[in-house]
Amino acid sequence: MAVWFSRSRTIGYCLRKKLGFFGLVGHESSCCFSPSFRHISSIRQIGGSYGNPNGFLNDSAIHFRSWRFESSTAETQLDPQYFQEEDDLNQGLDFPGGRVTFTSELRFISESGDKRVPCYRVLDDNGDPITHTSFAQVSKELAVKMYGDMVTLQMMDVVFYEAQRQGRISFYMSTTGEEAINIASAAALSSDDLVLPQYREPGVLLWRGFTLQDFADQCFGNKADCGKGRQMPVHYGSSKHNFFTVSSPIATQLPQAVGVAYSLKMDKKDACVVAYFGDGCSSEGDFHAGLNFAAVMEAPVVFICRNNGWAISTPIEEQFRSDGIVVKGRAYGIRSIRVDGNDALAVYNAIRTAREMAISEQIPVLVELLAYRVAHHSTSDDSSKYRPVDEIEYWKSSRNPVNRFRKWVERNGWWSDKEESELRSSVKKQLLKAIQVAEKTEKPPIAEIFTDVYDHPPPNLKEQEKVLREDIKRHPKDYPSDVSL
Amino acid sequence: MASSMSVSRRRFGRLLARISGSRRQFSSTTSSISIDDQQQQQAQPQPQPRSLNLYSAINQALHIALDSDPRAYVFGEDVGFGGVFRCTTGLADRFGKSRVFNTPLCEQGIVGFGIGLAAMGNRAIAEIQFADYIYPAFDQIVNEAAKFRYRSGNQFNCGGLTIRAPYGAVGHGGHYHSQSPEAFFCHVPGIKVVIPRSPRQAKGLLLSCIRDPNPVVFFEPKWLYRLSVEEVPEHDYMLPLSEAEVIREGNDITLVGWGAQLSIMEQACIDAEKDGISCELIDLRTLIPWDKETVEASVRKTGRLLISHEAPVTGGFGAEISASIVERCFLRLEAPVSRVCGLDTPFPLVFEPFYMPTKNKILDAIKATVNY
Numbered sequence: 074m075a076v077w078f079s080r081s082r083t084i085g086y087c088l089r090k091k092l093g094f095f096g097l098v099g100h101e102s103s104c105c106f107s108p109s110f111r112h113i114s115s116i117r118q119i120g121g122s123y124g125n126p127n128g129f130l131n132d133s134a135i136h137f138r139s140w141r142f143e144s145s146t147a148e149t150q151l152d153p154q155y156f157q158e159e160d161d162l163n164q165g166l167d168f169p170g171g172r173v174t175f176t177s178e179l180r181f182i183s184e185s186g187d188k189r190v191p192c193y194r195v196l197d198d199n200g201d202p203i204t205h206t207s208f209a210q211v212s213k214e215l216a217v218k219m220y221g222d223m224v225t226l227q228m229m230d231v232v233f234y235e236a237q238r239q240g241r242i243s244f245y246m247s248t249t250g251e252e253a254i255n256i257a258s259a260a261a262l263s264s265d266d267l268v269l270p271q272y273r274e275p276g277v278l279l280w281r282g283f284t285l286q287d288f289a290d291q292c293f294g295n296k297a298d299c300g301k302g303r304q305m306p307v308h309y310g311s312s313k314h315n316f317f318t319v320s321s322p323i324a325t326q327l328p329q330a331v332g333v334a335y336s337l338k339m340d341k342k343d344a345c346v347v348a349y350f351g352d353g354c355s356s357e358g359d360f361h362a363g364l365n366f367a368a369v370m371e372a373p374v375v376f377i378c379r380n381n382g383w384a385i386s387t388p389i390e391e392q393f394r395s396d397g398i399v400v401k402g403r404a405y406g407i408r409s410i411r412v413d414g415n416d417a418l419a420v421y422n423a424i425r426t427a428r429e430m431a432i433s434e435q436i437p438v439l440v441e442l443l444a445y446r447v448a449h450h451s452t453s454d455d456s457s458k459y460r461p462v463d464e465i466e467y468w469k470s471s472r473n474p475v476n477r478f479r480k481w482v483e484r485n486g487w488w489s490d491k492e493e494s495e496l497r498s499s500v501k502k503q504l505l506k507a508i509q510v511a512e513k514t515e516k517p518p519i520a521e522i523f524t525d526v527y528d529h530p531p532p533n534l535k536e537q538e539k540v541l542r543e544d545i546k547r548h549p550k551d552y553p554s555d556v557s558l
Numbered sequence: 559m560a561s562s563m564s565v566s567r568r569r570f571g572r573l574l575a576r577i578s579g580s581r582r583q584f585s586s587t588t589s590s591i592s593i594d595d596q597q598q599q600q601a602q603p604q605p606q607p608r609s610l611n612l613y614s615a616i617n618q619a620l621h622i623a624l625d626s627d628p629r630a631y632v633f634g635e636d637v638g639f640g641g642v643f644r645c646t647t648g649l650a651d652r653f654g655k656s657r658v659f660n661t662p663l664c665e666q667g668i669v670g671f672g673i674g675l676a677a678m679g680n681r682a683i684a685e686i687q688f689a690d691y692i693y694p695a696f697d698q699i700v701n702e703a704a705k706f707r708y709r710s711g712n713q714f715n716c717g718g719l720t721i722r723a724p725y726g727a728v729g730h731g732g733h734y735h736s737q738s739p740e741a742f743f744c745h746v747p748g749i750k751v752v753i754p755r756s757p758r759q760a761k762g763l764l765l766s767c768i769r770d771p772n773p774v775v776f777f778e779p780k781w782l783y784r785l786s787v788e789e790v791p792e793h794d795y796m797l798p799l800s801e802a803e804v805i806r807e808g809n810d811i812t813l814v815g816w817g818a819q820l821s822i823m824e825q826a827c828i829d830a831e832k833d834g835i836s837c838e839l840i841d842l843r844t845l846i847p848w849d850k851e852t853v854e855a856s857v858r859k860t861g862r863l864l865i866s867h868e869a870p871v872t873g874g875f876g877a878e879i880s881a882s883i884v885e886r887c888f889l890r891l892e893a894p895v896s897r898v899c900g901l902d903t904p905f906p907l908v909f910e911p912f913y914m915p916t917k918n919k920i921l922d923a924i925k926a927t928v929n930y
């Protein structure tokens with residue numbers, strides 16, 4: 074198992090400076106699923122092994138109301154972190170949630186486990202499947218589309234970033250380093266699953282068929298932008314693609330996702346909700362609200378945390394002192410897994426499995442994907458001010474998710490250099506064209522300033538529109554000419 | 559209170575000029591006003607004032623605050639490396655990571671933590687990265703900070719708390735990097751709301767807020783962080799809270815504003831003067847508790863009032879000023895009070911030039927009011 078960070082939490086938090094962010098130690102392979110779970114049809118079993126049969130309930134009097142959801146009962150497996158041999162399992166207290174045994178030992182639960190939670194992966198750094206790993210087979214067609222979209226995403230970032238530098242768009246955020254997270258998680262979903270994004274997940278839309286022209290139109294805020302030019306670049310949204318519109322305020326999507334999921338649950342839909350968020354986002358109050366609601370409401374939500382090590386300039390050591398995000402699941406009563414976010418096959422498998430659990434068991438699942446924000450936070454940021462360049466370089470080269478997946482696809486004989494160069498030149502052409510068209514397309518008409526504040530403009534807005542139009546007549550030079558009246 | 563005016567050079571930041579410079583018709587001047595005479599007298603011979611932009615003036619104030627009080631702390635998201643607007647540059651190096659530090663990404667945590675720190679007799683200087691992101695802390699500000707003293711019968715207070723937040727339009731901020739939320743906080747007895755218009759004002763007012771024995775929300779006009787440059791005295795000085803300042807004297811109409819909007823209003827005053835209209839321009843500086851007397855005295859002289867702010871007109875703080883002045887000066891008013899403000903819509907990215915209370919909108923309103 075690759076150790077992701079060189080520092081160990083038991084040693085302390087201050088080593089980061091010296092050792093940097095990276096460091097790859099040891100290679101013992103670890104797999105979280107036994108081989109029998111290779112097929113998604115046996116998902117129920119996976120759930121079973123994690124699940125919560127009401128063992129304690131059977132041999133104890135139930136003193137609390139029986140409408141409580143089943144999954145809030147205690148676990149059968151005795152967690153060595155909480156139980157010791159001397160504990161008398163027959164002595165206990167019946168308490169809402171299940172029987173609580175007594176112990177005579179004054180013993181605190183440790184703030185951390187002995188070892189960090191391992192990270193599931195399928196491909197090693199060379200793109201070779203790890204022996205004994207369990208994963209669902211991915212067809213050639215799927216793999217090639219995944220790879221193609223990862224490359225497209227990468228190229229879109231390069232071209233749009235450059236457009237921002239040239240002053241053609243006002244702002245941009247790149248996904249670099251998180252291409253596998255974006256594309257492989259999207260590939261593992263059904264198009265009926267509803268997505269509530271943070272902002273660094275444009276690949277999900279790309280996968281679902283949002284075109285490069287659609288992306289460009291949003292970034293240029295022209296009249297073809299489905300958001301009507303009202304929001305900053307990268308605040309994509311498309312109801313057609315079941316992708317809620319990005320909102321800048323961090324973490325607001327998490328409790329909302331639970332409401333959306335509860336609706337799917339009530340309607341008995343064969344779909345789930347997927348809420349993406351960053352490591353920094355997990356510090357917000359809305360994170361707590363979202364996860365706790367999801368557990369209590371038994372809502373089919375897959376929470377996908379992109380733990381990329383940074384929230385703008387704040388490293389994760391200054392964000393939380395837990396073993397990442399994955400361990401927070403248990404505190405809320407949510408099943409969770411940690412996955413190598415730079416391994417597209419691992420991401421695909423984990424999300425696919427999590428999705429099946431969420432739908433078939435009607436529960437939330439938390440997936441922590443470990444990666445690195447190779448990009449600056451945004452075009453307003455210069456990350457060399459707060460992190461070493463060789464750290465970025467390491468993740469960009471040695472742990473590059475796109476290269477790793479390419480090696481695997483090539484090894485299968487599904488991809489060649491020729492196809493690579495054809496893909497790249499075709500995507501580049503499409504991107505340049507998309508930008509040209511988006512730039513030439515006029516802005517939305519000014520009537521759109523006043524629509525959609527409410528379903529219908531109330532009198533104050535009608536009056537303000539009238540006054541504004543008069544002002545434009547009086548002072549046309551005060552207003553941009555590319556907005557039509 | 560009258561003061562001499564000098565027009566200082568204002569540089570357009572590279573980014574701003576590129577993105578929106580061609581569109582914006584904003585004034586390229588800002589007034590720089592000499593600080594209160596008394597304050598300068600107290601000071602020993604001082605080094606020459608230096609030309610500073612707004613974020614550097616804030617940075618200087620924070621340096622002084624930390625230097626002059628060992629119980630002062632500066633914290634917030636990304637403040638450790640200098641903050642996303644560079645206001646906290648160099649502070650962690652100089653004063654150490656236990657006094658200047660990053661917090662987890664959680665506004666309610668930042669303010670709640672600040673309240674507790676302040677309640678123990680410290681000066682807690684909290685940064686909210688954008689005023690648009692202050693809402694998760696709304697409960698801590700409105701129900702906690704504002705009522706901490708009152709609800710305990712003055713046994714406890716969190717007067718050492720100052721919350722800094724960049725507010726307002728910036729040319730390309732869209733919904734969530736442009737808001738002016740001051741009016742929400744002006745509805746809350748127990749906190750003060752202060753907004754500076756320039757570097758020199760920012761330094762003096764921020765030091766007053768930090769040292770004021772009440773919790774204060776200090777909104778910084780981020781549009782001006784780099785654009786507004788003026789001579790700022792090097793030394794430690796404070797400007798009084800709850801005192802408005804007449805920054806331009808006139809007889810025909812009173813204009814009241816705050817923060818970045820003042821430079822737009824000033825341009826309108828200059829243009830109105832060409833048409834023979836003499837405008838008096840007042841910087842309110844502290845929004846609550848506000849200096850009604852200065853505004854009232856001015857309106858008694860001019861007989862007309864215009865208020866301008868970027869926030870949506872409905873329920874904006876302009877409404878409060880208007881109502882108060884109508885109560886006090888009803889018989890003296892020669893025209894209805896005029897408000898030139900933001901539209902009643904969310905802040906729209908590509909429509910920003912339409913949304914804004916521009917110089918010409920103000921100028922037209924001045925003329926309409928004077929000719930009523």
Ligand SMILES: Cc1ncc(C[n+]2csc(CCOP(=O)(O)OP(=O)(O)O)c2C)c(N)n1
Nearest residue numbers: 273321322323351352353354383384385691
């Ligand atoms: C409520 C709120 N506070 C602050 C911000 C400013 N902000 C934007 S992104 C960001 C960091 C988010 O980090 P993370 O969740 O790790 O996502 P990443 O950028 O790494 O993908 C911050 C602080 C915001 N958008 N919303």
Ligand SMILES: [Mg+2]
Nearest residue numbers: 351352383384
């Ligand atoms: Mg992050």
